Amino acid sequence: MIPAHSRRKDKYTPRSVPEEKLATSAMIASLDAEGREAISAPFGHALVDMAKTREDIVGLSADLSKYTDLHVFAEAHPDRFYQMGMAEALLMSAAAGLAREGFVPFATTYAVFAARRAYDFIAMAIAEENLPVKICCALPGLTTGYGPSHQATEDLAIMRGMPNLTVIDPCDAVEIDQATRVIADTPGPVYMRLLRGKVPNVLGEYGYRFELGKAKVIRDGTDVLFISSGFMTMRALDAAVALAADGVSCAVLHSPTIKPLDAETIVAEAQKGGRLVVTAENHSITGGLGEAVAGALMRAGAHVPFRQIALPDEFLDAGALPTLHDQYGLSVSSITARVKNWLEG
Template identity: 45%
Template sequence: MSTTTGPEVFGQTRGMGELIDVADKETVLAPFGTELAALGRERPEIVALTADMGRYSDILPFRDEHPDRFFNVGMAEQNLVATAAGLAKVGKIAYCTTYSVFVTRRAYDFVAIACAHSMANVKIFAGMPGLMNGYGATHQATEDLNMMRGIADLTIIDPCDAVELRQVTRAVADIPGTVYVRLLRGKVPVELPDDYEFIPGVAAPLRSGDGSVGIVSTGYMTGRALDAARAASEQGIEASVLHVPTIKPFDTAGVLEFAGRHDRLVVAENHKRTGGLATLVTEAMFDAGLLRPMVRVGLDDGFFECGSQEYLEATYGVDLPRIVRAVVDGV
């Protein structure tokens, strides 16, 4: 169900990390912030923080409903994470938001030591992950999964859509320790069915094909994977889709079972092709002695220019036509 509200409330500015190609899809406005505000009514121990990014992280619904439990630390990401860790030590569940690129590059040590090392109840919702920002390399967290995978005792989640993001917002409150979530904001599309259930650490088969090709995807690229599978079906190729919402802990068994049932694989992610989902799939298959041809749809190693998301995705080969080509032609 598509909903609207004024920009003074949720800060919905086109081009600031909203997904594209959703004109013909059902959308939900600010599913993270509205769900967190509702959860806050049930869980008085929840607090919310931001590093001056409330407008662009959809957390303002929580601020408006629970102003005494909301903290803006200013443009200081290290302080954001350290403050969240301190609140967790006195019994709070601290949800904090900023851009993905800032929390990973500027506050990495604080996430590792102040949070994960102490199993602190800090839930980081990191906005504009991957190539979702048009401001260039300074704002594009195209290597965040690779970086965060290296932190022990850290859960990493990459939700697909509004349905899953709402569930993740609730689920992380009960996941022990620190959680890193790649946040979808703005008008977030609905890609998953109403009966979908997010289970931490478990990959979800979403579409069954004929065994010729299987798509393994994560984050909003799963929506693209489903679209690509439907497009391939019109060309006589029935592709399966496996959604991997939890990057860490990784569902090795689920991925291997899926891979073993297909002649070849396509892995699609909003991340560099090294260090993220494709690397995890490759590692799992290598360790198991399972060999399958694989096309990795992701970003090259490099820095990326400024531009609209449509332009960036087409230029750097992570748009829908690229996934369709990988599925249909195997290249």
């Protein structure tokens, strides 16, 4: 069990927890770079850079600035940073008020707290009024080993259902940096998932550029089409390399914008060459990218072989992330094994 007082660490450290353990806590851990170059705090540094020329950029956090990388912005621009304490409803309401006064607020917390605790305040104070509040949330899906209290496995399903809200699930440090800059200029509210700390650079080698509402082919292939978002695009790319060694050619279509979904590109790619279509997401199998893609294919009359790689519709265990990713099918080895089985079946 996690002590109730240990969920926030900006100002309070329980005496019973050694400092050395805090430094490696699963709650605040970033996704491992897995042999790739890692970039430190891309979200925070992007905000700092934008704020040099934009006085309307402000940052707010619910006592979690250090663990959403907003502390980088707070240190550079303390006069534009607002620490709202352990009060997500107040966080969202204050962000709405700032937006009404002409600011572009970036409000940060953990994804579970935004999606589960602050939903009604986001709906009534922000989304209904179509205000330009950017809600950027760490620990999406299975990126922490601290169990159901911190694992936001259903946040995309929750946020997809809210009118006026754009929903983004970026892959890596490159895309977080680019997407942060794009959403600052995007009218209306945005919910964006965050990887924090030292974040892998995955898409840099492909010359990738984030475009809101656009899915892009990162790798082409003839046997399987992965449609993925978030860090599962990294896993899909790695699985494609592993499967190529066994003679299986895989394409990867990265779809970072979950809402509005790029249905046109998804349907066009899914209908090419009779490939097995496999969605891959760091989210529950219910209500996320997979079901969004399935709906788009059905509405377009695209009848293709279709499978989902996603988290189960259940509360997940606590533990070490590599173990949990193996257990719940998000690891490269799990993905390759399942794809082989589907192709052989």
